[in-house]
Amino acid sequence: MQLIPYLEMNYGLSDQVLQEIDKASVTKQHGKKCTILEAGNYAKNIFFIEKGLVRLFYFKGGKAITHYFFKEGDFVAGAESTFLQRKSVYGIEVLEEAVITAVPFSLINTLAVDSIAVNKLIQSILLQSLIGFSSRLQSLQFETAHERYQKLINQHPEILLRAPLGDIASFLGISQQTLSVIRAQR
Template sequence: METVLEQAFKREECPKHHKLLQPGNRSQKVFFVEKGLIRTYYLKDEGKDITHFFFAENAFFMAIESIFYHNNSPYGVEVLENSIIRTIPYAELEHYIDQSDELEKLMRLLLIDMLKAFSDRFQSIQFQTAQERYRILLETYPDILLRAPLGHIASYLGITQQTLSVIRAQR
């Protein structure tokens, strides 16, 4: 039986390549990946798109810049494989959080996990080699090579597809 909170999340089946959000959006929604793989991306140098982050099953994501700071988010969101996404407006979710200590604690833990993931990502870009970033990506998403285009993986790692091919050949 579904809980009231589960019922509050709208369920949407999204086809591969569907753009959930464009860069510059002001989304107020919280997204949950029930099934599938999603990437956030930004545009650089005359429209070249760069993968910012991957989100797979059981992951939450939201446009933090829009929800908390009322600014445009620089990130777009693309579905990389047929997916099931659940959404809820943040204000509505906050209503449920205010009514439940357990949910408030869960949200705090989710936000800490998200902050840690972005901190790790920032550290990897600053201090790790491309080979180390690739190894960690495979540890985090063991099936990523089967699920995401190599161009998106290369841009996430901050390398060219040619460099990615060299790294893959060395493993």
């Protein structure tokens, strides 16, 4: 789904706000493995996934670890960087051909001064991020690898079909070999 119809349908933004967002936004097609935000940089945009699958990742011990997956209809942002203007430890990488719209956060921030609906949009993006990160932390702390895999199957089965196994394994906090063993046991 395209950004403007999505915002119209879900957030009740005024025509003027929608026009400003539309005018300032940039929609691009991205190929597989394209990095749209390098880890360690400042994020100036909020990204809306119109088509495709991306991952939020970080580096640990020189290895890229998948923190979260985002698909069509999701907003993705390095929250601490976008909202607090800090360097982001996270990068954003495209996992399959994608159409992504970048919306300058400075515009969203300016529009939020006079628009309750834009504030609700920001609140929704932050809440999605908080819930996702909290759920991930809880999974890593309290669930076994088998439980995390089952949860992924139950909540996001499309990820298993669309993301590389190495990225899925790092998201689950296990090696690719352990993932293969778990999959074989099913």
